Amino acid sequence: MSSAYARIAFTPTVRAEQARHGSDRIYSRVLSGPEDAGSLLTAREASFLEARDGVFQATVGETGWPYVQFRGGRAGFIRVIDSGTVAYADYRGNRQYISTGNLRRDDRVSILAIDFARRKRLKLLGRAEISEDPDVIAYLNGPGRPEAERAVIVHVEAFDWNCPQHIPVRLTDAERGNEIRHLKDRIAELEQQLFALA
Template sequence: MTARYRQQLFTPAVKSVQETAGSRRAYARTEDVPADADRLGGPEAAFIAARDSFYMATISASGWPYLQHRGGPRGFVKVLSERRLGFADYRGNLQYVSVGNLADDARAAFFFMDYANRARLKLLGRVRSVDLTADDELRASLSDDGYGAVVERGLVVDIDAFDWNCPQHIVERFTIEEITPAIDQLKGRIAELEGELAALRGKVA
């Protein structure tokens, strides 16, 4: 866990619970060292670039957290630099709760899951909405040719902090894309065995 992440999320109430639970001392060590915003390393960049979805929590002016799913082709979240992500925001149900919340408060939490490998990455950042019709370079960076969605805007995330979680309690799940090679292999083997069986039946008859 980075010092920055602790500084952003270990509020007095959180620290108080840690104190009661006996974990405070272990977490306190690096907390008071001033830390710049985190920079993505190779593992984080590769992990994000391999995702086909994530969850994004924004803050409503009513005080409620708001969680929404975003999905797209694998790699639709682009790592623009060590400190910046971007993705195309597709047209949906026209409620605009997330982008409306972000207009009030740019802070958002992101949750990237890799169910197949039982890994998860949490990230905090400030998000700005960009009109891609006025920014050819960013539109090219965030576009995925051939993906059937209407892109309404670009969302650019200035990363503040991130943290990896342990794999505990993550049940493995596989997408059709991930499981198809294994199924194809089995289908091939079944076809081979059916061929052998037919040949043997021919010999017996």
């Protein structure tokens, strides 16, 4: 775990749990590392994030309850602007605006990006700002995509690569060589042949 992430996540209560279960000595070494370790994204994190077609985003509401939402688009919908900033075009969903409302009050956000095919997971902690600037939205949205309502810009405070131990292997159709699309095409072709015989 990176020291920047641990400094945010390891509250006194968390440290007490670590002591109770015997992992406090291991994580003391993490906390004694350089304070900025794990606060600036490298090319590794950038390529991983930009290859994702979705991430899980957690915000906190006014009542203190966490709210987790899936944010997605075509691969590349999330962009690394620089070593401390990621951003994405936020597309219209069911119009509940829970994440947006939460972020307008409390800008803290946690993002979990997972590559199920390769069993890799990257966690980000940051502070988000919402932009409705048409130029920013257009830059993040890209051509040929649905119209985005807003942009979310996350100023990364810490990141950490997480253990792959319990990540199940799941493949998208594209990762399986478009097997489903090929089967659908074949079914359509056979249906046309049957229709021609009738």
